[in-house]
Structure formats: structure tokens, C-alpha cells
Amino acid sequence: MKPDLSIHIGQLMMKNPVTTCSGTFGQGDIFKDFFDINQLGALTTKSVTLKPKNGNPPPRIAETPSGYLNAIGLANPGVEAFIKKYGTYFEKLSIPVIVSIAGTSPEEYAEVALRLTQRMPVQGIEINISCPNVRDEGLQFAFNPKAAASVVKAVRKKTALTLLIKLSPNTDQNVAIAKACISEGADAICAINTLQAMAIDVNTRKPKLANITGGLSGPAVKPVALRWVYELSRHIRVPIVGMGGIATAEDALEFIVAGATAVAVGTANFYNPCAVPEIIHGMKSWLSSRKIKSIGLLRNTLRTESIYNHK
Amino acid sequence: MKSKIIEKHRSLLVLSNRQIQKNFCLMQLECPEETDSILPGQFLTVVLPSKESLIPRPFSILDAGKSKITIFYKILGKGTQLLSLIKKGEFLKVLFPLGNAFPNVPVNHLVLLSGGIGCVPIFFYMKRLAQSHKTDTCKVKVYLGASDADHFFFLDQMKRWKFDISLSTDNGSLGKKGTCLDALKEDMKQGKKVSAMLACGPYPMLKAVAHFGEDRRIPAYLAMEQVMGCGFGACMGCAVPVKDKKQAYKMVCMDGPVFESKEIQWEPG
Numbered sequence: 001m002k003p004d005l006s007i008h009i010g011q012l013m014m015k016n017p018v019t020t021c022s023g024t025f026g027q028g029d030i031f032k033d034f035f036d037i038n039q040l041g042a043l044t045t046k047s048v049t050l051k052p053k054n055g056n057p058p059p060r061i062a063e064t065p066s067g068y069l070n071a072i073g074l075a076n077p078g079v080e081a082f083i084k085k086y087g088t089y090f091e092k093l094s095i096p097v098i099v100s101i102a103g104t105s106p107e108e109y110a111e112v113a114l115r116l117t118q119r120m121p122v123q124g125i126e127i128n129i130s131c132p133n134v135r136d137e138g139l140q141f142a143f144n145p146k147a148a149a150s151v152v153k154a155v156r157k158k159t160a161l162t163l164l165i166k167l168s169p170n171t172d173q174n175v176a177i178a179k180a181c182i183s184e185g186a187d188a189i190c191a192i193n194t195l196q197a198m199a200i201d202v203n204t205r206k207p208k209l210a211n212i213t214g215g216l217s218g219p220a221v222k223p224v225a226l227r228w229v230y231e232l233s234r235h236i237r238v239p240i241v242g243m244g245g246i247a248t249a250e251d252a253l254e255f256i257v258a259g260a261t262a263v264a265v266g267t268a269n270f271y272n273p274c275a276v277p278e279i280i281h282g283m284k285s286w287l288s289s290r291k292i293k294s295i296g297l298l299r300n301t302l303r304t305e306s307i308y309n310h311k
Numbered sequence: 312m313k314s315k316i317i318e319k320h321r322s323l324l325v326l327s328n329r330q331i332q333k334n335f336c337l338m339q340l341e342c343p344e345e346t347d348s349i350l351p352g353q354f355l356t357v358v359l360p361s362k363e364s365l366i367p368r369p370f371s372i373l374d375a376g377k378s379k380i381t382i383f384y385k386i387l388g389k390g391t392q393l394l395s396l397i398k399k400g401e402f403l404k405v406l407f408p409l410g411n412a413f414p415n416v417p418v419n420h421l422v423l424l425s426g427g428i429g430c431v432p433i434f435f436y437m438k439r440l441a442q443s444h445k446t447d448t449c450k451v452k453v454y455l456g457a458s459d460a461d462h463f464f465f466l467d468q469m470k471r472w473k474f475d476i477s478l479s480t481d482n483g484s485l486g487k488k489g490t491c492l493d494a495l496k497e498d499m500k501q502g503k504k505v506s507a508m509l510a511c512g513p514y515p516m517l518k519a520v521a522h523f524g525e526d527r528r529i530p531a532y533l534a535m536e537q538v539m540g541c542g543f544g545a546c547m548g549c550a551v552p553v554k555d556k557k558q559a560y561k562m563v564c565m566d567g568p569v570f571e572s573k574e575i576q577w578e579p580g
Binding site for chain 2: 062
């Protein structure tokens with residue numbers, strides 16, 4: 001039996017529920033040496049900003065137990081160079097492309113979205129309001145429902161593409177933020193971005209990142225991500241793209257059980273460049289071995305009944 | 312110069328992994344695929360057999376050929392500690408060859424400079440030179456620097472290739488007292504000509520070589536290092552500041568690890 005893995009998010013038709021976390025997959029091109037990118041359910045790019053961004057000084061990466069700490073700082077060539085460089089490449093792909101965008105004001109996000117919509121073959125836009133490693137872009141919108149919604153509202157005015165909004169785990173406001181964003185036209189919620197974190201070398205007393213603090217990702221953060229997906233799925237009705245430490249098919253399926261419609265693979269790409277095809281294959285096998293006909297049947301099926309009947 | 316990225320992780324058999332000196336280890340891997348095309352300056356990454364240490368560790372390649380790849384590493388932190396415990400007969404997930412390589416420059420009056428464990432790609436370059444040139448007449452000079460007499464590696468092998476080798480130590484316990492660059496400067500005072508420099512070593516050494524090269528208008532190619540997250544250009548972690556109008560940083564894994572010295576922004580810009 002071949003299980004049906006296809007899902008849709010807004011207007012995005014995905015043949016399987018697996019995409020990539022922005023910033024962990026380049027623009028996809030780098031991975032062509034490892035596998036055919038068209039195996040993905042959708043490609044999510046590294047975040048693009050209106051103007052080019054150099055990123056942070058090195059060191060930008062540090063290891064923590066079962067985790068990566070990074071402070072790349074949204075290094076990207078800016079939307080114009082991005083369109084010029086990747087337009088033809090995206091056109092040749094047979095899968096939907098979601099471009100992640102970041103900015104310093106709702107207007108800036110909207111301008112980037114407009115240019116992408118008008119001049120690039122993209123199907124979705126992920127609004128990244130939750131990068132912890134930049135001073136001006138991002139976090140100022142991540143902790144407040146009104147601020148987050150103002151970005152979605154501005155972007156929605158300029159584009160009819162499917163809009164996803166990526167939330168930070170560093171707030172207790174995510175349910176309210178998600179609801180506010182949905183009411184302004186967000187089609188889906190991505191949870192989660194990296195956790196604000198740091199690492200210190202006690203011998204030198206220096207921070208391990210030049211940026212001092214960074215964002216934590218990798219298997220270490222999976223339980224946090226899973227809890228957010230579960231929490232959000234109980235309160236909102238739009239699709240959730242679950243992400244945070246997914247490295248195996250089982251990890252991905254846990255997110256589906258918790259309520260995610262799709263999942264994204266991030267840090268695992270760095271240490272296992274073939275993680276995505278392995279996960280897709282593993283999800284198929286898992287479903288078919290249990291005779292579950294479609295991935296949708298697994299969604300939101302967390303069994304919370306207790307084996308004890310204590311009152 | 313660049314050879315193509317091999318498209319996926321290989322599981323390579325560890326033929327040997329031993330400390331040849333306290334905290335310095337030599338690891339030999341069996342590689343059934345083509346190894347002769349691997350170039351001096353290129354590196355590989357090793358996935359550690361650990362659920363806790365996930366970042367693949369990059370290592371410059373010491374030697375490759377005849378279906379074998381050798382790396383030489385210093386036990387410095389958790390990753391190299393773990394690596395040192397790997398036993399002969401185990402398998403390791405390895406990605407290679409990565410990065411560019413030292414350029415093929417004319418050998419006449421070429422100078423190779425190495426500081427400490429920076430001898431790794433220099434050794435590899437010497438080996439390939441020895442295979443293609445008459446080393447005793449080709450006017451290549453090798454300047455090896457180390458903290459003390461105990462930190463020169465593979466000297467016997469290097470001597471067998473009949474290169475003209477100069478040794479210097481920080482404490483004067485062997486060869487000249489001072490750095491390898493000091494030794495080169497002294498030779499130049501005596502009239503030595505230099506057409507180009509290839510160097511690998513700690514950051515301050517590479518910076519000194521770069522400044523020296525720029526002052527004397529001698530091209531210098533430096534094998535650099537940086538903390539890496541992936542090794543193949545996905546994470547944008549291993550940034551090195553460059554003098555470039557278009558970008559403030561280049562990536563050691565994709566654009567390097569060998570850079571021409573004039574590309575690098577040594578002082579805060």
C-alpha cells in the first residue's frame with residue numbers, strides 16, 4: 001500500500017508534508033549534489049531582506065549538547081540579487097517554493113513580498129519575525145500580537161500568495177499572536193524558530209559566539225517545538241508547519257500527531273545532508289507498515305486518555 | 312582549483328587511529344573510491360558517533376592516494392577527544408573532498424610556511440611536489456615553525472623528499488629561535504628570492520605572512536580555519552572577513568579554505 005502523503009497549505013499543494021527550515025538549506029541549490037530537490041514537499045529558502053545583509057562576525061556557530069547554537073545574522077544578498085540569481089532556478093523546480101522574508105518594518109516586509117510576487121516564480125512567503133540574531137529585523141514583532149499582525153497585514157496588502165508566519169518560542173503570547181496573524185490573512189503558522197541561548201568558554205571567559213547570544217536549534221529543542229505545536233493546534237484552525245530538531249521520520253510523525261499539517265527539517269541538514277529524503281521515505285514506510293492510508297489520518301491524534309481512572 | 316564535491320557521506324573503515332605523541336593523533340581511513348584526485352589544502356568532515364556532538368568536525372587532509380586518506384589532528388576539545396577513542400575496524404561517516412586547494416604556482420623560488428599543526432596541508436603539498444618534481448633542484452624552500460623541538464611532525468619523511476627545510480621554534484630548542492616567517496626574512500636579507508608563499512598555521516602567523524607578502528609584493532596563499540557548522544555552504548557559519556565590495560564575508564568551506572592573502576580583511580574594517 002502506498003500511503004498518501006500529500007497535503008495542502010493555503011494554495012500550496014505539497015506531495016508530501018516535508019519542507020526545509022529557512023537558513024538551513026541555502027536556496028536548495030547546494031543540496032543538488034546530495035539528492036534531487038524535487039523530492040521535497042516544498043522548498044523554503046534562507047530569509048531574504050530588502051537590502052543585502054553581511055551577517056554577524058565569526059565565530060557564528062557553537063556546539064551545545066545535541067544542539068547547534070548560531071548567530072549567522074540573516075546574511076543574504078538582498079531581494080534584488082536574490083531574484084536575479086534564483087529566478088530561473090526556481091522556475092525549473094517542480095515543487096512549490098516558499099521564500100522566507102525578514103525586515104525592519106512592516107513596510108519593508110511588504111516591499112520584499114511585492115517584488116517576489118511580481119517577479120519570481122514563488123508560491124508561498126514565510127514571514128520570519130523571529131530571528132534572534134539581528135538587532136533591527138525580527139524579534140521586535142515576535143512577542144506582541146499587534147506588532148506581529150501589523151506585518152502580516154502589510155504583506156497581505158501586497159500579495160495573494162500563501163502566507164506563513166514563523167513564530168518565536170521565546171514568548172508566552174504565541175496563541176494570541178497566531179490568532180492575530182490569522183485574522184490579518186496568514187494561511188499557516190510555522191513553529192518554532194530558534195531559542196535565544198548562549199554558550200561560554202570558561203577557560204577564556206569568552207562567549208562562544210562573537211554575537212554573544214544566538215539561537216539554539218537541533219534535537220535539543222525538539223520537545224519545546226513539539227509542545228508549541230500541540231498548544232497552537234488546540235487553539236487555531238489553520239495548518240501548522242512544525243519545526244525544531246526534526247532529524248528522523250519518527251520525529252516528524254510526532255509533530256503530525258501533535259497537530260502539525262507539515263514539518264520542516266533544519267539543523268539535521270547540516271550533519272546529515274540526506275536527512276530530508278530519508279525522513280520522507282521513513283514516513284512512508286511507517287504509515288504503510290501500519291496500514292494508515294494517508295498522513296491526514298495521523299494529524300492531531302494525540303491520545304491523552306489516562307490508563308488510570310483516578311478521579 | 313577545485314575538485315568536485317563527492318555527493319554524499321561515505322562510511323569509511325578506520326584502518327588505524329593512534330596517538331603518535333601526547334594529544335596528537337594520526338588516523339588512516341580506507342577509501343575504495345578515487346583518492347588521487349584529492350588535492351592538498353582540501354578537507355573532510357567527520358560525523359562523530361555521538362548523539363550529543365552533532366557538528367561534523369573538519370580536518371585538513373594530510374595524505375590521500377592508493378585508496379587511503381590520512382588525517383592528523385590535535386586533541387583540543389570534546390570532538391577530537393571522541394575521535395581519538397575510535398578504534399581500528401570501526402566505520403566513520405565522512406564527507407570529502409571539501410573546499411578548494413592550494414593553487415599550482417610555479418615552483419621556482421616557491422616558499423612553503425607552516426606553523427604547528429599547520430604542517431598538515433603543507434606536508435600533503437610537499438608530497439605531491441615530490442611526486443612531480445625533482446625536489447633537490449626545484450628551488451622550493453620549506454619553513455617549518457613550532458612552539459618547541461617536540462612539535463615538528465613527519466620530519467623524517469619530509470627530509471627523505473630532499474626539500475630544503477628550515478626549522479624554527481618559539482623557545483629556540485631546535486633550529487632558529489623565532490617564527491618560520493622570521494627565518495624566511497633572515498634568508499631574504501641574505502639574498503633569497505621568493506616567487507610565492509603557501510602557508511598554513513595559526514591566525515596571527517597567517518596575518519603576519521599576509522602583511523609581509525603585501526609589503527614585498529609576494530603573492531601568498533593561506534589555508535585558513537573557522538568554526539564550521541556543515542562544511543558545504545549550507546549554514547553560512549564559517550565566515551572570514553574579506554575586502555570585497557559585494558560581501559563582507561566569505562565562507563571558509565565554500566570559498567576557501569585557501570585564500571589569497573590580499574582577499575582577507577585582517578583589521579576591523
